């Protein structure tokens with residue numbers, strides 16, 4: 001595109017001219033012939049029609065299409081149920097709406113720059129060295145290789161380039177988008193907003209937005225609301241993903257969609273720093289979701305020749321309701337995102353001693369717990385916080401990553417050896433990004449924490465945040481972690497992160513680069529984990545942030561499992577886990593059985609209920625085994641042994657959320673093995689009004705004529721209850737024998753014909 005393209009800019013016109021534009025647009029819609037050039041191959045996931053300058057991306061059940069319009073803008077055309085590429089025609093800008101909403105604003109662009117009278121959310125906003133703040137992006141060229149398409153756009157005047165990346169995962173139905181912004185001018189350009197993508201929805205429905213909110217010990221609360229005119233923002237300004245909102249959305253059509261049916265557009269971001277989604281419904285009922293780096297306090301200076309890459313934004317469409325949207329995401333995480341994908345390792349049953357001992361740990365106590373855990377059938381023993389430095393409470397020690405010699409006078413080796421001897425592998429807690437002012441590290445390097453010079457450093461849990469944007473801090477963290485894992489046979493690091501940012505200053509950086517901390521910190525965090533994992537390929541990591549405050553697809557590329565919440569009360573967990581599975585796979589969802597009264601809320605629930613709730617994800621035990629009775633130990637051993645039989649179905653199968661715990665006192669989950677031969681069902685009744693019966697439970701998605709041998713699990717023992725057909729299980733339903741408060745049951749169905 002060259003400079004005189006500016007002449008093509010939409011002008012404010014009115015009256016007759018506007019009418020003519022509307023008529024022309026309608027004629028174009030009716031008469032443009034639906035022909036695609038021979039370049040198009042229906043079987044390929046991405047097709048390009050050179051003549052019409054039109055791209056069609058086919059992924060799973062969905063088709064996504066865009067083209068270059070007559071002005072040279074990249075214009076969105078379609079996102080929804082699969083249609084043939086031949087049915088789509090070239091892009092034509094939409095008419096303005098009077099002189100107030102110019103065509104720039106009414107035409108849905110794939111990646112709009114803030115310029116030429118754009119009032120919808122921009123994907124890119126920049127300030128140039130000469131004072132210009134106008135960015136208008138036009139198509140330059142494309143590169144298409146199998147499932148990957150790169151489209152290059154350029155500002156109409158300056159040499160600011162944007163490379164849009166589209167990756168199609170044809171089987172899973174996911175489309176991945178990101179943008180690389182490149183400064184080829186001879187002067188600096190500062191970006192004030194750099195989004196990963198704008199997603200346009202068909203503008204003809206009444207839409208509902210589903211999103212996840214939370215707070216410490218109350219994460220993953222599913223919210224639903226009708227989208228009103230205006231901009232709805234969900235975001236984190238915390239420096240990390242955060243627990244008050246999660247970078248996931250699902251939008252469906254009011255009255256058309258539920259858990260099992262209807263259209264859903266959904267997406268999630270791969271970024272563990274501050275992020276923002278702007279979900280927009282314009283007064284003309286156009287809908288779009290724009291997301292990427294949070295523009296709040298954002299300022300990314302690009303020197304001549306420099307570029308920056310936005311996080312990946314993954315999205316999909318299904319006509320199969322919210323349940324299918326989740327299954328598409330779960331499958332995608334298993335096949336493409338998690339370490340070890342497409343076959344991430346099945347999660348071992350874990351014991352973590354945190355709730356049993358907190359900071360009062362020592363070698364003898366941990367060994368005693370390890371003996372008991374091994375007897376239960378636990379496969380991994382994890383020592384949590386308190387093993388290092390002067391860490392006797394949360395006031396000191398973070399930063400001093402040497403073994404506490406009073407608690408472990410012989411070092412960690414004897415304990416690790418004992419754990420191995422007992423047939424388990426060993427896990428250890430770390431919180432590498434934090435430092436207590438009461439630590440040797442802070443006394444040596446007070447300048448290593450993020451700060452604004454001369455201003456107080458706000459503490460949270462008595463700790464401050466190391467500035468990982470600094471390369472020396474990054475190298476220091478990598479080197480002690482590398483040493484720890486090299487010197488000790490560690491199978492799992494539980495990587496914690498117990499507060500969010502304050503005073504996000506980086507005084508050592510050049511003034512104009514100091515706000516890059518929002519991006520560089522996260523890139524360096526990823527770099528540390530990536531190097532550690534590639535140097536220690538057997539090492540696994542559990543992502544934790546005071547519970548589930550840092551779960552996103554950026555983290556999940558690097559960790560094998562996550563801790564969804566410090567709240568281990570089984571009843572609260574039902575809704576927490578229900579929300580979690582909207583966006584993330586049960587494979588990564590760690591769930592422990594802990595003691596009662598629960599340490600968080602004092603609630604007392606039976607052991608069977610606690611076990612079955614935890615068994616709907618990746619099972620762990622976190623109670624004080626020294627206090628468990630023989631009966632409890634016996635039940636626990638049987639439950640764990642049963643879990644081992646079904647865990648592949650739970651962790652890697654297809655989850656069907658049969659009955660929501662948010663709607664009544666009764667809830668149920670169904671998991672179907674990948675080969676469809678086995679089904680596991682969990683059902684929970686948390687309270688029962690006297691005389692009220694438990695509703696029939698209807699299973700879903702089974703072949704009608706298949707026969708299943710059904711067993712019920714009570715306290716871990718299987719009881720065969722006969723054979724039932726798929727049709728019976730789905731249409732007649734099962735009458736469960738649940739009664740009273742906090743009752744729970746599990747069923748295993750094996751296909752016999």
Ligand code: GLA
Nearest residue numbers: 354384385544545546547566
């Ligand atoms: C956080 C984690 C807990 C535990 C403690 C230790 O709160 O979420 O699981 O590790 O830190 O201090």
